[in-house]
Amino acid sequence: MKIYNTLSGKKEDLKTIEPGKVRMYVCGPTVYNLIHIGNARPMIIFDTVRRYMEYRGYEVNYVSNFTDVDDKIIKAANEEGVDAKVISERYIEECKKDMAGMNVKPATVHPKATEEIDGMIDMIAGLIEKGYAYKADDGTVYFRTRKSEGYGKLSHKNLDDLRSGSRALLVSGEDQKEDPLDFVLWKPKKEGEPYWESPWCEGRPGWHIECSVMSRKYLGESIDIHAGGEDLVFPHHENEIAQSEAANGKEFARYWMHNAFLNIDNKKMSKSLGNFFTVRDISEKYDLQVLRFFMLNAHYRMPLNFSEELMEAAKNSLERITTAADNLRYLIKNSRTEKTSDTERALLKEADRYRVLFDEAMDDDFNTADAITAVFELVKFINVNASSDNSSEYLEDLLGRLKELTDVLGIITDREDELLDEDVERLIEERSAARKNRDFARADEIRKKLSDMGIILEDTREGVKWHRA
Ligand code: AMP
Ligand code: ZN
Secondary structure, eight states, rough: EEEEEEETTTEEEEESTTTTEEEEEEOBBBBBBBBBBBHHHHHHHHHHHHHHHTTTEEEEEEEEEEEEEEEEHHHHHHHHTTOOOHHHHHHHHHHHHHHTTTTTOSSSSSOBBBOOOOHHHHHHHHHHTTTEEEEEEESSSEOOGGGSSSTTTTTOOHHHHHHHHHHHOOOOOOOOOTTTTTTTEEEOOOOOOOOOSSOSEEEEEEEHHHHHHHHHHHSSSSEEEEEEEEEGGGIIIHHHHHHHHHHHHSEEEEEEEEEEEEEEEOOOTTTTTTTOBBBBHHHSOOOHHHHHHHTTTTTTTOEEEOOOHHHHHHHHHHHHHHHHHHHHHHHHOSSSOOSSHHHHHHHHHHHHHHHHHHHHHHTTTTTHHHHHHHHHHHHHHHHOOOTSSSSSHHHHHHHHHHHHHHHHHHHHOOOOHHHHHHHHHHHHHHHHHHHHHHOOHHHHHHHHHHHHHEEEEEETTTTTEEEEE
């Protein structure tokens, strides 16, 4: 299995610290609002990475945090006149609903920054003791960036270039820094902000320290994979490396994975451009499975453009997969023989190649686009080689193969039991409307479609009734 490592700029073989186990940390969202579809990209991508590794037999310890103390949360809380905790808890719950809709598995642990303050204070104290951090007069604690060996190795930046660029970045109150490159580990409280006691001042942690601390607590001093969106490479991940490696004296993470950004109609998504969509907005129009499938159609390191047309296309292609699964289920129920024949056995052997193609694509730095092509090849094979003359065992085997691959992608193909009644009702309404408009061709087409799905219609005086075959 090869993974592109931002650290080396190359695809590398996955070699985990402990054989058969993966320790993975993914930077999670700041919870001050409903998550937007850009935030959904890393969630879906790294959930798929996790699922693929599990499918390949790894045990994955997957940790993803919620940043629940931050300026934006405090601002939202002040605007509503509530406690910051009310805002963060509300949006953590909402985020979990969106994750469930997108079939993103809950992490092994979802730590929250505000529940890990003691650990942060410990790590900061340790850094001060080792000379990697210092307290300024106002109680702010800074990390001494220049002391960190290899700073810039992830973002491939040179300290001196950074230095000239960062002079202008000095903001008020930061004039106590020894060096403009130093960054905040702990800062004093301001009026109306949540704060915690610490040896330096009443205050709150900087953003970067939380991930170093949670990663160490739940996964150990060294981990296999650390991931997030590409905007996090610098300074967030660079600073995490500096803190963790200074504190632990060990390599922090072996592989660094970063997804590229999602744009809307080829523009950056932003509230001011009016092209900002939350996952909830999308769920009003589409099943979130479509959003997931749409995201997986592109390689995660390529910028992804979002548009209505592309979502419609994703919806249609996803339907080809779910229809193939539905057909198989229908055929299984109506099959007349049970045991696999020799001819069928030969066909199943032939179908092995789709799994090989799928694995090859995923082994190549999680090329989900090519993996989906392999799924479509399997769908084509099913459409040609599955009929009511086949044995139920053979059909079950084909369905198992399709489900195995769609499960890795996190695409659900058997929601029809929950959805079916609704879908049937909708199609029946559409058929009635077609008949009213004397569009009998369309009405017949719908009856045929329903009958293919095992739904029998009866036109009665009280209206249309239906039952399953
Ligand atoms: P934030 O809540 O801003 O810390 O973001 C949470 C995650 O979403 C991070 O991994 C970001 O890199 C990622 N992210 C934010 N915006 C986008 C976007 N437009 N496209 C892809 N990933 C994004
Ligand atoms: Zn982080």
